[in-house]
Amino acid sequence: MEDLFRAFDKLTVLIVGDVMVDAYLWGKSTRLSPEAPVPIVNVLKSEKRLGGAGNVALNVQALGATALLCSVIGHDPEGAGLISLLVDAGLSTTGIVQSPERITSVKQRILSGGQQLLRIDSETEKELEETENAGLVSLYKQLLEQANVVIFEDYDKGVLGEHNIAELISLAQEKGIPTVVDPKKKNFLAYRGCSLFKPNLKELKEGLKVEFADDNPEAFETAAVDLQRKLSTNNILITLSERGVFCLSGEEKTYIEAHLRTISDVSGAGDTVISIAALGMALHLPLPLVAELSNLGGGLVCEEIGVVPVDKHKLLREALACNIPEQYLSQMV
Numbered sequence: 001m002e003d004l005f006r007a008f009d010k011l012t013v014l015i016v017g018d019v020m021v022d023a024y025l026w027g028k029s030t031r032l033s034p035e036a037p038v039p040i041v042n043v044l045k046s047e048k049r050l051g052g053a054g055n056v057a058l059n060v061q062a063l064g065a066t067a068l069l070c071s072v073i074g075h076d077p078e079g080a081g082l083i084s085l086l087v088d089a090g091l092s093t094t095g096i097v098q099s100p101e102r103i104t105s106v107k108q109r110i111l112s113g114g115q116q117l118l119r120i121d122s123e124t125e126k127e128l129e130e131t132e133n134a135g136l137v138s139l140y141k142q143l144l145e146q147a148n149v150v151i152f153e154d155y156d157k158g159v160l161g162e163h164n165i166a167e168l169i170s171l172a173q174e175k176g177i178p179t180v181v182d183p184k185k186k187n188f189l190a191y192r193g194c195s196l197f198k199p200n201l202k203e204l205k206e207g208l209k210v211e212f213a214d215d216n217p218e219a220f221e222t223a224a225v226d227l228q229r230k231l232s233t234n235n236i237l238i239t240l241s242e243r244g245v246f247c248l249s250g251e252e253k254t255y256i257e258a259h260l261r262t263i264s265d266v267s268g269a270g271d272t273v274i275s276i277a278a279l280g281m282a283l284h285l286p287l288p289l290v291a292e293l294s295n296l297g298g299g300l301v302c303e304e305i306g307v308v309p310v311d312k313h314k315l316l317r318e319a320l321a322c323n324i325p326e327q328y329l330s331q332m333v
Contacts, residue, residue: 004283005063005316008279011065011148011282012146013065013066013148013275013278013282014070014144014146014149014150015053016095016136016168017053017056017151017155017159018155018156019073020051020053020104020123021051021054021081021085022055022107023046023049023108024109025041025108025109025111026047026111027112028041029042029113029117039117041117049085050085052153053071053151054086054091056151056153056271056274059271059275059310060278061089061091062310063275063279063312063315064312065279066146067091068146068147069092069093070139071096071159072097072128072136073096073102074098074100074102074104081104082104083098094142095140097136097139101129101132103123103124105155107119107120108120124158125156125158126158127158127162127163128158128163141171144171144172149178149179149180149278150172150278152168152169152181152183152191153182153274154183154184156186161186165190165191166190169193169194170193179191180194180281181194181197182198182270183203185203185206185207188203189207189230192230193231193232195233195234196233196278196281197227197231197233197236197237198238198274199238199239200238200270201220201239201241204224204227204238208226224236224248224253234249234250235247235248235249235281236248236249237294242258243257244257244258244295245298247288248287249287252287254287256291256295258295269298269299271309272300272301272310273294273298274294275297276294276297277290296318296322297310297315300315300318
């Protein structure tokens, strides 16, 4: 297992998609406003962090790999702040297109007493203009030369869509580079031919427009197989929240239970899962092993407050403590 984690250090991951700023304002609330029945929050601390595809880049970096981010943001003060966050984190800004026609996505959370009182989103969901997309594709092609795997991080904010998804996947396929997808509803079935598709259960139902009880395994597996067919992909990884994860590789179906955790915040868990899964795909690991490690990592970040990257050393300790079948490790490339 130590050899596997050391192998992460040699990988380069290209992350393309929606990058944003996660802003936090912590305060103390002891009374209601006389102007409206809402709490008054006296600010104690504020912080800004990389979110969306940016948090995926932080997770990739935390796992020891090199992260290359490719996205379009606004040419605005928030965009300048995002660039500063990238620089401060030691991440390259080479793949970032700044456009005066867009605004930079910011999600601001106001918290008091350990509870989130309000979230304010400043964002656009419109698709890229032709010149913006041309800039993105050009940088993507350049960065693809260095990549071992590509992550599509889609938050339905317009960077990814029908205007470019097929082309970006095709460019990676031409070079034999695996592509892994963290989808949202709008472009759910647009990622045909990807190497690995990772929705959660809610996204699976919404994307396929199906409904079934969570405790109905027959209906669930039917939906997973249908998704596999519609996307023309061999590998499906579905996160099931407190019930763990499910993976489908060819006709092989594997359920992996969640580990007992003290859950503080589920924000960002999906970013950790897709980051670990991408590294596993780059190393051509068997999907059940990819799912095992991703499940562990996603659970670990749920023990932290806010959106934070996974701790590689803690993940390794947990992986060593788990009884992962030796045949999986023997297949590591």
